[in-house]
Amino acid sequence: MKHESLSDDILLLETERLVLRPLQTKDAAGLLALYAIPEVTEFTDIPTMQEESEALRWIEELNAMRRAGQGLRWGVFDRESGGLIGTCGFHHWDQSRRRAEISYDLSPKWWGQGYMREALQAVLQFGFDRLNLHRIEALVDPRDTRSQNLLYGLGFKLEGVLRDHDLIKDHFQDDMVFALLEGEWKKQA
Numbered sequence: 001m002k003h004e005s006l007s008d009d010i011l012l013l014e015t016e017r018l019v020l021r022p023l024q025t026k027d028a029a030g031l032l033a034l035y036a037i038p039e040v041t042e043f044t045d046i047p048t049m050q051e052e053s054e055a056l057r058w059i060e061e062l063n064a065m066r067r068a069g070q071g072l073r074w075g076v077f078d079r080e081s082g083g084l085i086g087t088c089g090f091h092h093w094d095q096s097r098r099r100a101e102i103s104y105d106l107s108p109k110w111w112g113q114g115y116m117r118e119a120l121q122a123v124l125q126f127g128f129d130r131l132n133l134h135r136i137e138a139l140v141d142p143r144d145t146r147s148q149n150l151l152y153g154l155g156f157k158l159e160g161v162l163r164d165h166d167l168i169k170d171h172f173q174d175d176m177v178f179a180l181l182e183g184e185w186k187k188q189a
């Protein structure tokens with residue numbers, strides 16, 4: 001499916017405990033609450049935020065990325081309370097090569113309960129089925145063991161380490177490269 005035809009309706013994903021939908025400007029306060037927590041942004045290039053205007057700008061950048069067909073990001077909402085508990089999605093989406101990178105974050109209060117695994121199962125399914133992806137990659141800081149465990153559990157394979165590949169909060173960091181291929185995903189289903 002081409003990015004032009006990805007309406008909000010198509011992007012609405014529901015799981016047992018979660019609802020995923022594209023972030024909107026009305027989510028700025030919830031996003032600020034998430035990205036003001038240093039543990040959430042520690043291993044990512046997302047700035048630790050202090051102002052709602054930063055969250056708003058971030059949402060606008062995500063919408064621009066979606067319009068350009070370079071990625072998609074969902075807000076992850078707790079079905080029961082309706083609150084924003086995290087985000088996840090694709091960036092560096094290369095439609096001609098049928099590949100994209102995945103990334104995700106969750107508020108620490110919700111860690112250790114399988115919420116991101118549940119969200120990513122829906123997002124990976126969407127990526128392979130609706131976006132016609134063949135390869136989904138993830139780049140992970142070697143210190144981020146929670147993220148590595150999550151990827152292994154979803155069937156991703158570690159392919160190697162890119163030395164000093166990322167510049168995170170003024171420090172060069174290695175990136176562990178993980179990937180999941182379409183055939184591997186379908187075999188697990």
Ligand SMILES: CC(C)(COP(=O)(O)OP(=O)(O)OC[C@H]1O[C@@H](n2cnc3c(N)ncnc32)[C@H](O)[C@@H]1OP(=O)(O)O)[C@@H](O)C(=O)NCCC(=O)NCCS
Pocket residue numbers: 039040041043044102103104105106107110111112113114115116117118138139140141144146147150
């Ligand atoms: C990466 C991140 C999303 C992982 O969160 P997480 O809660 O560990 O991941 P999951 O949602 O998959 O939950 C897995 C845990 O829930 C437990 N769990 C409980 N119920 C479960 C269920 N029904 N299904 C699956 N797992 C369950 C698992 O045993 C595991 O616990 P453990 O870590 O104690 O072994 C989180 O650490 C985070 O937001 N980090 C900051 C942002 C970040 O670094 N992102 C990565 C950038 S690439």
